[in-house]
Amino acid sequence: MKKPLVNISLLSLLLLILVSCKKEDDKFTFVPARDRGEEAPVSTAIIEEYLDTHFYNYEEFLNPPADFDFKIKFDTIAGDNIGKIPLMQQVSFKMVPDRIAEGVTYKLYYLNALEGGGEHPKFPDVATLTYEGTYLNTEFSGSAYTQRFDSAVTPISFDLTNVVNGFQDGVIEAKTSPFPPIEGSDGSLSFIDYGVAAVFIPSGLGYYVSPPNGSAIPFYAQLIFTFQLYSSRQGDQDNDGIPSVFEDLNNNKLEEDDDTDNNGLPNFFDADDDGDGRPTSEEIISREYVLEVGEAEPTLLPDEFEIRRTYDEDTMQTTIFTVEYTDEDNDGIPDFLDEDS
Ligand SMILES: [Ca+2]
Ligand SMILES: [Ca+2]
Ligand SMILES: [Ca+2]
Ligand SMILES: [Ca+2]
Structure with missing residues (x-):
């Protein structure tokens, strides 16, 4: 499960210098990766169109049904849902630098559906969460569709220095539970008062031209992660005593x-x-x-x-x-x- 989230910034750097390749007439022609600065506004436009035309189950978060799982679900604003409030009116955003091309920045949209009672993880911490990752694509159909590519339904801990940058940038905008987990008789852990959030990741903060091996994620795909953030601990990745x-x-x-x-x-x-x-x-x-x-x-x-x-x-x-x-x-x-x- 971890693999699709593995940080590929070094690999992206290589691919930026090298190339992506495409088979054509029985020989490989090398196509340079798109310019990151030119791709950034393209990503933003695709994400903004999605945010304008979709909503989330905010009514369930406002008045939770008895069996509500407190997970974010998105749907198109159409038909019976024509009157729903677009995501665009409910998200926040921040500007985030590209990790590879200097001077390139992204507008990173995120949504806090439920604010946790605890703390924001710091950017190099280790966060425990459940999540679902989807990619957003317009390449073939002309209009955006999403496809799930990764998820964890039981809590998993991620070193935030080792996941795609946009996910790292998004998780730190959410808050954890202020309480330790409650252990069930079967050993399972449950949490209360945790954060529920989503982040809408431009491809340059996602996989860009290096989607995980074996995944169906196309090049330049924007990603959407929804997640439940339970806890976080201070990261000291090199164990040198300095967090x-x-x-x-x-x-x-x-x-x-x-x-x-x-x-x-x-x-x-x-x-x-x-x-x-x-x-x-x-x-x-x-x-x-x-x-x-x-x-x-x-x-x-x-x-x-x-x-x-x-x-x-x-x-x-x-x-x-x-x-x-x-x-x-x-x-x-x-x-x-x-x-x-
Ligand atoms: Ca620094
Ligand atoms: Ca050094
Ligand atoms: Ca010294
Ligand atoms: Ca050190």
Whole structure:
């Protein structure tokens, strides 16, 4: 199930430089991938047409029937449904950069059908959700149709740095449940007060010319994901002790473009960020403070900061996790980013 969501940005980059190929007259002719900047408004137009002509089951979300599954369903505004409110009037959007072509941005539409009571995942976190992915295509029929290509009906955890970019960008606009899962007698997990959302992904933030092997997704397909977001945990993809959200040094909310030692491994995925041979985990100091109820907050050192806190309902203890960035040669550059210290 994971495969169709695998991040293909590197592969896309290759394909951008190389080509896609098409068989013609018994020989292969190479067709360069379309210009990403020119394709972006085309994608937007296709998605906007869909949003103008479709609605979702908002009435069920407003007045949930007893057996309602709290899943988003779309339908065409026509016939009996001619009076429905178009998605276009109910979605939000944000501008999102292309990860490959500099200067190209997309209008990313998303829908929060139900706001969770918890938190927004951060962009490099690991989210637990159920979902359905469809692609939107106009290539053959002239009008948009959707086709499901992937789904999970039991909760699955996704590293958000490892899914298609538009899905990552959409999930972080939803909120989790504020409560831990409830375990059923059969071991199944259920959640309450979670977020239900959808995201409408332009092809450049989807698969572009690299749909997953074996999938029926055409080139340049726009994608729509609906999902139920249950929980999220902080990502530390390289296990170096610094949560990935703090490895976004240029603070642009993209994890893939920070690479201190220029070795091709971005900091969130590099356990030796400065490439000095000493692992990052040995160039920082990680601490934990356990607080009893009513106990005062610890005073942190000047270069120490909190990365996370947890609360244990049984012991009623709060644990605060911190990291201190040491700077042995006092040059203002923390040791883990300083190749000569
Ligand atoms: Ca960044
Ligand atoms: Ca690196
Ligand atoms: Ca790192
Ligand atoms: Ca160092």
